[in-house]
Amino acid sequence: MPTPDDDLGELIVRAARSLRGRWREVLEPWDLSPHQARALMVVGxxxxxxxxxxxxxxxxIAPRSATEVVDGLAARELVERVPDPTDRRAVLVRxxxxxxxxxxxxxxxxxADARAAxxxxxxxxxxxxxxxLRRFVDG
Structure with missing residues (x-):
């Protein structure tokens, strides 16, 4: 028999899916995937x-996947690879x-979309x- 906590967990999942779907629509003008947008935010x-x-x-994500995301962002000149000043063998993404x-x-x-939602x-x-939600996430 489902408990109220089961229902709450499902509601959280449904809310996240709803926001994720809206997120894809928000990104359309920039032709970015949610993954690329997250990567750009982290790099920025x-x-x-x-x-x-x-x-x-x-x-x-796997390092190989990060390379693919950065390649896509670099091709659009949103990020660049630069030498790491502390280690000449390494490269930084900015x-x-x-x-x-x-x-x-x-x-x-x-x-703006989150406010509207x-x-x-x-x-x-x-x-x-x-x-x-902060209490839940921060555990």
Missing amino acids: RSGDGLRLSGLAEALR ATDTGARVMAEVAAARA LARIPADERAELARL
Whole structure:
């Protein structure tokens, strides 16, 4: 017999799927996949850049997959590979000026979409939902 917690888990999964579907639509103007957008965000937040292994770890993907994502972003001149100043054998990935601009535009569009998606929930309840989800995620 299902418990209320089973229903809650399913609701969380359904909410995540709903937002993920909206996320794909939000990204259409930039012709980015959710995976590319996440990678661009991680690289952009890294400041001076990060190694492919660090990107793979942050995205929880295989290093080979990180290379493929970076190749796609580099082909569009959203990121660039540069020598690591602390290790001449290593390469860092960092956002280009275009990549930083796209990252800011995507972040603004995603935030606006999230506000629209959650608008029917009163502000005090959204704040409570955020508090509870942070507690759940941070464990």
